[in-house]
Amino acid sequence: MADELNWLSAAKLVKAYRRKKLSPVEVARACLDQIARHDLKLNAMCLVDEKSALKHAKASEARWRKAEPLGAVDGVPALVKDLILAKGWPTLRGSKTVERNQAWDQDAPSVARLREEGAVLIGLTTTPEFGWKGVTDSPLTGITRNPWDVTKTPGGSSGGSSAAVAAGYAPLALGTDGGGSIRIPAGFSGIFGLKPSFGRVPAWPLSPFGTVAHTGPMTRSVEDAAIMLNVIAKPDARDWHSLPYDGRDYTKRLDKGIKGLRIAFSPALGHAEVNPEVADAVKKAVKVLRGLGAKVDMIDPGFADPGPIFRVLWWCGARALLSRLPEDKKALLDPGLADVLKQSLTITPEDYFDAVKARGALGTQMRHFMEKYDLLVTPTLPISAFEAGKLSPDADGTGKWVNWTPFSYPFNLTQQPAASVPCGLTKAGLPIGLHIIGRMFDDASVLRAAHAYEQASDWHKRRPPLDGTAKEQ
Numbered sequence: 001m002a003d004e005l006n007w008l009s010a011a012k013l014v015k016a017y018r019r020k021k022l023s024p025v026e027v028a029r030a031c032l033d034q035i036a037r038h039d040l041k042l043n044a045m046c047l048v049d050e051k052s053a054l055k056h057a058k059a060s061e062a063r064w065r066k067a068e069p070l071g072a073v074d075g076v077p078a079l080v081k082d083l084i085l086a087k088g089w090p091t092l093r094g095s096k097t098v099e100r101n102q103a104w105d106q107d108a109p110s111v112a113r114l115r116e117e118g119a120v121l122i123g124l125t126t127t128p129e130f131g132w133k134g135v136t137d138s139p140l141t142g143i144t145r146n147p148w149d150v151t152k153t154p155g156g157s158s159g160g161s162s163a164a165v166a167a168g169y170a171p172l173a174l175g176t177d178g179g180g181s182i183r184i185p186a187g188f189s190g191i192f193g194l195k196p197s198f199g200r201v202p203a204w205p206l207s208p209f210g211t212v213a214h215t216g217p218m219t220r221s222v223e224d225a226a227i228m229l230n231v232i233a234k235p236d237a238r239d240w241h242s243l244p245y246d247g248r249d250y251t252k253r254l255d256k257g258i259k260g261l262r263i264a265f266s267p268a269l270g271h272a273e274v275n276p277e278v279a280d281a282v283k284k285a286v287k288v289l290r291g292l293g294a295k296v297d298m299i300d301p302g303f304a305d306p307g308p309i310f311r312v313l314w315w316c317g318a319r320a321l322l323s324r325l326p327e328d329k330k331a332l333l334d335p336g337l338a339d340v341l342k343q344s345l346t347i348t349p350e351d352y353f354d355a356v357k358a359r360g361a362l363g364t365q366m367r368h369f370m371e372k373y374d375l376l377v378t379p380t381l382p383i384s385a386f387e388a389g390k391l392s393p394d395a396d397g398t399g400k401w402v403n404w405t406p407f408s409y410p411f412n413l414t415q416q417p418a419a420s421v422p423c424g425l426t427k428a429g430l431p432i433g434l435h436i437i438g439r440m441f442d443d444a445s446v447l448r449a450a451h452a453y454e455q456a457s458d459w460h461k462r463r464p465p466l467d468g469t470a471k472e473q
Helices: 002-007 010-018 024-042 050-065 109-116 159-166 183-189 222-232 276-291 307-322 335-344 349-369 443-456
Strands: 045-048 077-081 120-125 172-177 192-195 214-219 262-265 295-298 375-379 418-425 431-438
Touching: 002 024, 010 024, 010 050, 010 222, 024 045, 024 050, 024 077, 024 120, 024 159, 045 159, 050 120, 077 159, 109 120, 109 172, 109 222, 120 159, 159 172, 159 183, 159 214, 172 192, 172 222, 183 192, 183 418, 183 431, 192 222, 192 443, 214 222, 222 443, 262 276, 276 295, 276 375, 276 418, 276 431, 276 443, 307 335, 307 349, 375 443, 418 443, 431 443
Parallel strands: 077 120, 077 172, 262 295, 262 375
Antiparallel strands: 045 120, 172 214, 192 214, 192 418, 375 431, 418 431
């Protein structure tokens, strides 16, 4: 049983703590042991604080003995992406340009909320430098690998979080998503990842890449993501972009099902090329949704590829972040990121404001489209995971990683809630993701649909072959 504790969901752990069947200390030790067994191979963690984790697990154990938990995740192990401030830990953002010797005396809002509700924070997960690309490797921490096949990438930029959750390091992890950085690695790593509506989860400081960036949960089950969202969506005055807190419990009505929901199914958004194995798995998943009572229309939302809009906005964020670095520090940058900086210097103010205007038009178009539908469904990615250490499957050495992520970044531009839920494996045993996009502010319907699909399938029960053989939960 001790070997299995690290695989238990947050929901099951809290129930066991309440019944005094398990101790947060033994669970924390199981998670730490799992990291020790596998992270030399996966490289998903850039900081593990065993002393702090066990200290807080013991404090949680004492609270549960007195039946006085701090909140919904008291005693539940959690991981933090190394772009998100966590008090006492150097948030180096995967970069050799960030000075380690700083105070590190503040928590980002999502980390603060997890602490306040008793989560046991274990450490920081790897990220590409400043979270700039859709795979996870950096000059500082090296290459992070996919637990389903260590020769493959787990995706990015929250690839450390996705690999760690998939490998059983902890049931909960924080990710960030500025162009797909939660959903890409969730899709490649076979876990659930939610990009909430922009502003749903307060963030501070604001991402250097601006209002395309979201913070959200990465978990092995939809229920755990709903529990986590309840915690991290609580208000924080430091984020002036944040939505008014409405006190919604995202676990309620999760089991309502999707009978009668109107779903638009767009297999390729009208312009993407999708691998046949991926396309087939997604088509079968949509058939499941229809069988659950959803009304499904095959229809494209009708927009051209907004990649050029996204690149201008993202590249300008990189320019603002990096252009003032001294030359000796610029020399330390990931070569691909240095190339993005170089490209960004050709963007004019007129280009930027044209992109802002075009983004607004796209957002308006999607608001109108979603008046007819509750949800839009696509593949999460057009391909399965490719070789670790490569920027893109075609070995493009430039910063054009968005070429292979056509389904994710459009919905950062529109700021809609979107999630990836596992829906199959390729013949090579690599995960495939189903992408579910909701109306702006309707995170609850995204979770509800993902949960309905998850419960009707068995993909969420599968584990990566860390010991050489796949296991069923």
